[in-house]
Every structure is written in structure tokens, then in C-alpha cells.
Amino acid sequence: MKRYRREDENSYALGITLTFELLKFAPKQARKIYIHSKMQEGESLDRLKELAGSLRVPVEYGDKPFNILSQKENCFCIGEFEKFNRPLSKDASHVVLHNPSNAGNLGTIMRSAVGFGIKDLAIIKPSVDEFDVKTVRASMGAVFHLNIRLFDSFDDYLKEYGNRNLYPFMLKGRKNLSELEFEKPWSLIFGNEATGLPDSFLNIGTGVVISHSDNIDSLNLPIAASIALYAATRKDFGKGD
Amino acid sequence: MKRYRREDENSYALGITLTFELLKFAPKQARKIYIHSKMQEGESLDRLKELAGSLRVPVEYGDKPFNILSQKENCFCIGEFEKFNRPLSKDASHVVLHNPSNAGNLGTIMRSAVGFGIKDLAIIKPSVDEFDVKTVRASMGAVFHLNIRLFDSFDDYLKEYGNRNLYPFMLKGRKNLSELEFEKPWSLIFGNEATGLPDSFLNIGTGVVISHSDNIDSLNLPIAASIALYAATRKDFGKGD
Numbered sequence: 057m058k059r060y061r062r063e064d065e066n067s068y069a070l071g072i073t074l075t076f077e078l079l080k081f082a083p084k085q086a087r088k089i090y091i092h093s094k095m096q097e098g099e100s101l102d103r104l105k106e107l108a109g110s111l112r113v114p115v116e117y118g119d120k121p122f123n124i125l126s127q128k129e130n131c132f133c134i135g136e137f138e139k140f141n142r143p144l145s146k147d148a149s150h151v152v153l154h155n156p157s158n159a160g161n162l163g164t165i166m167r168s169a170v171g172f173g174i175k176d177l178a179i180i181k182p183s184v185d186e187f188d189v190k191t192v193r194a195s196m197g198a199v200f201h202l203n204i205r206l207f208d209s210f211d212d213y214l215k216e217y218g219n220r221n222l223y224p225f226m227l228k229g230r231k232n233l234s235e236l237e238f239e240k241p242w243s244l245i246f247g248n249e250a251t252g253l254p255d256s257f258l259n260i261g262t263g264v265v266i267s268h269s270d271n272i273d274s275l276n277l278p279i280a281a282s283i284a285l286y287a288a289t290r291k292d293f294g295k296g297d
Numbered sequence: 298m299k300r301y302r303r304e305d306e307n308s309y310a311l312g313i314t315l316t317f318e319l320l321k322f323a324p325k326q327a328r329k330i331y332i333h334s335k336m337q338e339g340e341s342l343d344r345l346k347e348l349a350g351s352l353r354v355p356v357e358y359g360d361k362p363f364n365i366l367s368q369k370e371n372c373f374c375i376g377e378f379e380k381f382n383r384p385l386s387k388d389a390s391h392v393v394l395h396n397p398s399n400a401g402n403l404g405t406i407m408r409s410a411v412g413f414g415i416k417d418l419a420i421i422k423p424s425v426d427e428f429d430v431k432t433v434r435a436s437m438g439a440v441f442h443l444n445i446r447l448f449d450s451f452d453d454y455l456k457e458y459g460n461r462n463l464y465p466f467m468l469k470g471r472k473n474l475s476e477l478e479f480e481k482p483w484s485l486i487f488g489n490e491a492t493g494l495p496d497s498f499l500n501i502g503t504g505v506v507i508s509h510s511d512n513i514d515s516l517n518l519p520i521a522a523s524i525a526l527y528a529a530t531r532k533d534f535g536k537g538d
Binding site for chain 2: 168196198201233266271276279286293
């Protein structure tokens with residue numbers, strides 16, 4: 057066992073909660089469960105072992121993987137999984153991230169996307185590793201619900217999935233989010249944390265701005281993406297009294 | 298000089314961008330500027346020194362404060378400021394955070410609040426330090442635009458500022474965010490990252506839920522707070538073609 061690197065075939069879900077998410081929602085990807093000697097015996101662990109057994113996922117005891125893989129002191133369970141690369145749905149709405157650079161942000165966006173019913177995520181390279189252990193952790197397991205595809209360029213994405221309404225989010229966007237009616241299927245497109253989307257996206261689809269006060273330069277990327285996801289799906293999630 | 302602690306009178310803005318925010322938006326709080334020997338000479342530094350000079354804020358050269366205060370390798374400028382405690386506006390809308398526990402999350406919520414025009418933040422203790430250097434950094438300087446007050450209990454907040462519409466955000470909330478018309482002045486109330494708001498808040502004001510799919514347990518706290526802020530202020534930030 058060695059420290060995780062992007063080119064590895066497998067990545068890791070750190071902690072028992074994430075490992076449950078792996079076994080429940082991406083059971084075919086699960087390769088092995090590691091249990092630390094300090095892991096508390098009890099109902100949770102019994103359920104985990106039972107689930108792993110029914111899926112024929114081996115369980116290994118020992119502390120060494122934890123020294124290598126986890127920097128958190130209270131992580132006593134790790135789920136190893138084979139990384140996956142599933143095609144996106146052509147009919148569904150997508151989130152497209154252009155050059156995302158922060159693993160935690162990427163995971164947080166995954167969590168919001170799944171929260172608002174979006175299952176398809178396109179990432180335009182260069183980008184942070186979509187299976188970085190920090191991404192997996194920040195996603196709180198949402199990564200296991202997603203179809204994720206990487207593309208060398210936005211043109212490559214368009215060639216395969218371009219037959220849809222495109223909404224690039226830019227400070228220079230013409231339309232205000234709060235006035236927009238989204239038409240399905242759509243793709244919400246977001247740029248890099250520091251630089252946003254290149255100006256070339258002004259010629260693509262309908263540019264959208266989330267208007268805010270002049271007292272901040274911009275909204276944080278996962279915040280902007282989540283507000284957009286909320287606004288684009290709010291009619292699908294209506295309930296209440 | 299010693300490592301920052303919550304009981305200190307002063308806190309620190311790490312980096313030149315944050316230090317500019319301090320000098321521009323909370324000039325009366327600024328106490329000292331520290332410049333590292335590796336700080337690049339040039340227009341930015343000249344402007345900073347000019348601004349500090351005009352405000353009579355002393356500038357000190359030396360690397361030692363950086364070893365103590367900053368864990369980031371590329372931080373070559375620190376702004377020291379006296380912490381502040383300004384009363385909230387009784388007429389304005391507020392954000393209320395009940396027992397927030399994560400410094401980065403708190404700063405991110407500050408950034409979104411200021412982004413959507415809210416200047417008043419109430420925090421119900423126990424809570425993370427509102428002037429933790431991580432909070433200040435995650436706020437991207439928004440902290441310097443805010444009136445922030447800490448309260449020992451939510452009742453204490455109500456006694457002073459209760460004459461308003463209260464919207465606690467809870468998974469058990471009766472109203473769906475997307476169906477709600479907010480009436481000003483309001484307070485949007487959010488619970489702790491792990492535990493949310495106590496059930497006692499079900500009897501307060503109008504409980505609101507941000508509906509999402511069953512595939513996630515909850516939205517990340519700053520995401521939920523920012524979506525709520527967007528929805529509650531969207532009519533104030535309408536622009537576009």
C-alpha cells in the first residue's frame with residue numbers, strides 16, 4: 057500500500073459513514089474495507105461487516121493503511137473503491153465545471169448537485185482530481201451517485217452533449233439568475249475558482265449572472281453553483297403545506 | 298508577539314488583499330501592518346504603504362510575525378486589527394447563526410451575507426470565534442463590513458431584536474423556501490453544522506425547509522445559508538436585460 061495518487065486505479069472513502077455510502081450506492085466499485093484496531097465494536101461495525109459480506113467485499117484488519125491514507129485522527133474505517141467513468145445521460149440536465157482547482161469545492165458541488173437531483177457532472181480539464189480523497193470526503197458520498205466524465209476541452213463536451221440549453225455563469229452574463237426561466241435539458245457551466253469562465257463563453261448559450269453587492273468581488277464557487285442549482289430546480293422540489 | 302487566541306484584543310488579516318480590505322472598510326480598527334522580507338516591491342505594496350500612511354497605521358518590517366501567525370507559505374503581508382463589537386441595526390434584516398462551529402464556514406457565510414446586502418450578523422453562543430484568522434480569511438474581508446453581536450441565548454437576541462419576522466431553517470420546517478415570500482425586516486436563522494437547530498425552534502416564526510433529494514442527508518451549512526440569502530433578497534438584486 058502507498059499514498060494515493062491521481063493515476064491510481066483505486067481511491068478511498070475515509071470513515072465509516074462514507075464507507076457505508078460506497079457500499080450502498082456504488083457496491084460494484086467497492087474493493088476492500090480496512091478496519092483500524094481502535095474501531096469501536098458495536099452495531100455500526102456489525103452492519104458494515106454484514107453488508108460487506110453480502111457484497112463479497114473483503115474486510116482487512118490492521119493500522120498500517122491508516123498511517124498512509126488518513127491524516128484525520130478519528131478515522132478508523134476506510135473503503136477502497138475502483139474509480140469509475142460512466143457516460144453522461146444525453147437527456148438529463150448537467151453541471152459542467154471548467155477547470156475546477158480545489159478538491160473540497162469539487163466535493164461540495166457534487167453534494168449540492170445530487171441534493172438537487174442532478175446526476176451528471178462534466179469536468180473540463182485541466183482540473184483537480186475528481187476522486188481525490190478530499191473530494192470524496194467533501195462530497196459526503198454524493199460522488200457515488202454521479203456519472204462523471206472528463207473532457208479535454210469544452211468543444212469535446214459540446215460534440216457529444218451539445219444538444220441542450222447552455223447557461224454559462226459569468227459576472228458579465230446578460231441575464232440575471234432571478235429573472236431566468238431554465239429550459240430542460242440544460243447545462244449549468246461554471247469556471248475556475250480564481251479566474252471564472254473565459255470571455256469566449258459570452259458567445260455560448262445564455263450567460264447568467266448572480267447579482268450581488270459591490271462589497272464582495274464574487275461569490276465562492278460552490279456557493280454560486282449551489283444557488284444556481286437551487287434556482288434551476290426549484291420547481292422540481294416544491295413541497296410544504 | 299504570540300500565537301492568536303480568542304481572548305486577544307486584536308486579530309489578523311493574512312495577505313495583502315485582506316489587508317487592503319481592512320484598511321478600506323474598517324480603517325479605525327487597523328493597528329499595524331507587518332511586511333515580510335520576501336514581499337514583492339511594486340505598485341501594490343506602494344499603494345498599501347500610502348494608504349497605511351494616510352490612516353497613520355504603522356508599518357513594521359520583519360519575518361518573525363509570519364512564523365507565528367501564518368501557516369501559508371505565500372503570505373507576506375499581515376494586517377493587525379482591533380476586534381470590534383457593533384450593535385445590530387433594529388430596522389435591518391439579519392442573519393442569525395445558532396452555535397456555528399467551523400471557522401471557514403462562518404467566514405463563507407459572512408461573504409455571502411455581505412454579497413446579498415445583509416450587514417447584521419447575530420451569533421448565539423457557544424460558537425466558533427468570529428475573528429479567528431481562518432474566519433477572517435474565508436470571509437474574504439466581508440467581516441469588515443459587518444455588525445456582529447454575540448448572545449448567550451436566542452432569548453437574549455429576541456429581547457433586543459425580536460420585533461421582526463423570524464425564519465428558522467430546519468429539515469422539519471413547514472414552508473418550502475421556493476414558495477415563501479419573505480417579509481422585511483426578517484431574520485434567517487441557521488443551526489449548527491452537525492445538529493441543525495433544536496426542535497424548540499419549530500415554535501418560532503415560520504420554519505423553512507430547502508427541499509432536496511433523499512440522496513443526501515443535508516446541504517452543507519454555508520450552502521444552505523447562501524441559498525436562503527439569495528432567495529430572500531432576489532427582488533433587491535434584480536438587474537439584467
